Amino acid sequence: MSPVLSVQNLNKIYKGGKQALSDINLDVAKGEILALLGPNGAGKTTLISIICGIVNASNGKVLVGGFDNVKQFRQARSLIGLVPQELTTDAFETPWANLNFSRGLFGLPADPAKVEQVLRDLSLWDKKDNRIMTLSGGMKRRLLIAKALVHEPQILFLDEPTAGVDVALRQDMWQMVARLREQGVTVVLTTHYIEEAEAIADRVGVISGGKLLLVEDKDTLMANMGQKQLQVDLKTPLTLLPESLSALGFSLEKEGQQLLLRYGGKGEQIEVGAMLSAIHQAGVEVADIHTAQSSLEEIFIELLQETV
C-alpha cells in the first residue's frame, strides 16, 4: 500500500545557516501511530512544520496522500490536521464559533453535528459558548486538537501534545489517539516523554541534530536493543564473586547482596534454570530472583550517546 505520507531527501537550512534537518527520508503508512523522539532542538517541529506547509524546505519533497505539499498545497493540506507546539487561539471567540470557522477555512460545508461530536469527544461541549480566554490551559489544548480534527483529516500531527498537561489529560489524549487509529486516522506525534511513545506508538523515530537516526517498529526496537537483566538476591552477601559465575557473565552488585546478569541484546536468550544451578553449584544460596527489561528510555539514551 502506498504511504499516506512520504518525506524524501528533506533538508532545511534556516536563514543564518543553521542546518535544522539533514536528508530526512520517512514513509508513514495509513493508520499507524508514529512517535518522533528527540531532544530539544533536534528538528522535530521543523520537520512537522515543513510537512504541513508552514515552513519551506531547502530541498527535498513531501507527499501527503500522494499530493505534493508545495505544488498541490490545498489538496495536501486538506488531509492534514495540525496541533502546534505553541498554544495559539483567538481569545475572544467561543469554541463553537472557532470550530465552525475552521471547517469553513477548508472549504467544507457547515456540519453542526460534526462540530458537536468533536467538542463532545474532547469534553468541551459544556464550554462551547464560553470565550476561549476563560478556558484553562488544558482546555485550550483540547480546543486546538478539536480545531485540528474538525475538517476530518486523514493524518494528524501532534507536536508535543502532552507537554505540561496533567496525568488525566494525558490519559485522555492517549485514548483519543487510540480512537483515531481505529477510525483509520494516521497520527504522527513528537514527544519528550518516552513512556508516551512506549504507550501508544506503533513505530518510533529517533531524531537528533537534524538527522533521523532510526525509524523502527516499537516492539522490534525493544526486542533488539532492549537489554534484560537477571537479578539474583542472595541469602548471605558475598565478598568475592566465584570464578565460575564471573565466567558466565555475572557481576556482584548491591554490596555483595545481588548477582546480576545482563543479556538479551540482539535477541540473545539465556537458560535461567542452568544459571540457577550454576549458582547452586558454586555454593551460593538464593533468596529471590527477578528479571527486568531495559526501558525504551534506556535504549534511547544509549542511542543518542552513540551518535555524539
Ligand SMILES: Nc1ncnc2c1ncn2[C@@H]1O[C@H](COP(=O)(O)OP(=O)(O)OP(=O)(O)O)[C@@H](O)[C@H]1O
Ligand atoms: N525560525 C528559525 N530560524 C532559525 N533557526 C531556527 C528556527 N526555528 C528553529 N530553528 C533552529 O532549528 C533547530 C531545530 O529546531 P526545532 O524547533 O525544529 O527543534 P525541536 O526538535 O522541535 O525542539 P523542541 O523539542 O525544543 O521543540 C534548532 O537548532 C533551532 O534553534
Ligand SMILES: [Mg+2]
Ligand atoms: Mg519542537
